[in-house]
Amino acid sequence: QKEVEQDPGPLSVPEGAIVSLNCTYSNSAFQYFMWYRQYSRKGPELLMYTYSSGNKEDGRFTAQVDKSSKYISLFIRDSQPSDSATYLCAMSGFSGNTPLVFGKGTRLSVIA
Amino acid sequence: IAGITQAPTSQILAAGRRMTLRCTQDMRHNAMYWYRQDLGLGLRLIHYSNTAGTTGKGEVPDGYSVSRANTDDFPLTLASAVPSQTSVYFCANRQGAKGEQYFGPGTRLTVT
Numbered sequence: 001q002k003e004v005e006q007d008p009g010p011l012s013v014p015e016g017a018i019v020s021l022n023c024t025y026s027n028s029a030f031q032y033f034m035w036y037r038q039y040s041r042k043g044p045e046l047l048m049y050t051y052s053s054g055n056k057e058d059g060r061f062t063a064q065v066d067k068s069s070k071y072i073s074l075f076i077r078d079s080q081p082s083d084s085a086t087y088l089c090a091m092s093g094f095s096g097n098t099p100l101v102f103g104k105g106t107r108l109s110v111i112a
Numbered sequence: 113i114a115g116i117t118q119a120p121t122s123q124i125l126a127a128g129r130r131m132t133l134r135c136t137q138d139m140r141h142n143a144m145y146w147y148r149q150d151l152g153l154g155l156r157l158i159h160y161s162n163t164a165g166t167t168g169k170g171e172v173p174d175g176y177s178v179s180r181a182n183t184d185d186f187p188l189t190l191a192s193a194v195p196s197q198t199s200v201y202f203c204a205n206r207q208g209a210k211g212e213q214y215f216g217p218g219t220r221l222t223v224t
Contacts (some may be wrong), residue, residue, distance in 0.1 A: 034201060104153070105154060
């Protein structure tokens with residue numbers, strides 16, 4: 001089993017829809033969780049950063065962490081065509097400077 | 113604030129040639145990373161450095177070397193390029209285990 005699993009998509013939704021993007025993981029030591037947005041031919045851009053379990057909201061974006069289920073989600077409300085991108089989840093443990101472990105990314109298209 | 117700069121933006125390189133990809137940060141973060149990103153394979157860690165003067169191997173280090181003489185610079189060298197090293201290369205930085213990780217804009221390398 002891979003450490004982080006993420007459905008590659010592509011996921012296509014109409015403008016205004018609520019989008020749910022998810023990752024599952026196997027390492028119970030993971031404490032820090034990040035979501036990145038990557039537009040075509042650009043570098044990944046940090047979107048959300050959460051520590052341990054719970055929710056974090058920033059504008060139209062909500063990140064959710066359920067450590068008991070080893071499951072994280074990113075919700076996008078009122079999706080816009082400008083949200084069309086690849087979304088990557090990433091996570092790491094508490095000890096030392098262990099590099100982040102990334103999901104392979106989900107490609108999202110929001111259709112006007 | 114530039115954050116992380118990478119050079120060159122893109123490069124076409126003949127197989128067997130030596131090439132150094134440059135990465136510079138102005139954020140003074142301790143840890144720096146090199147990734148390659150290939151379609152279907154996601155981001156894969158090549159080498160990393162937790163602090164100036166130290167380096168470590170990632171998931172795919174063969175054919176690559178790095179150095180970390182100071183906090184701000186983290187060059188990646190391909191000693192003798194091969195076509196399988198055709199990829200997009202991203203440099204990233206992070207301030208400690210709890211810190212957020214940021215990416216540079218990437219270098220698109222084609223080895224012919």
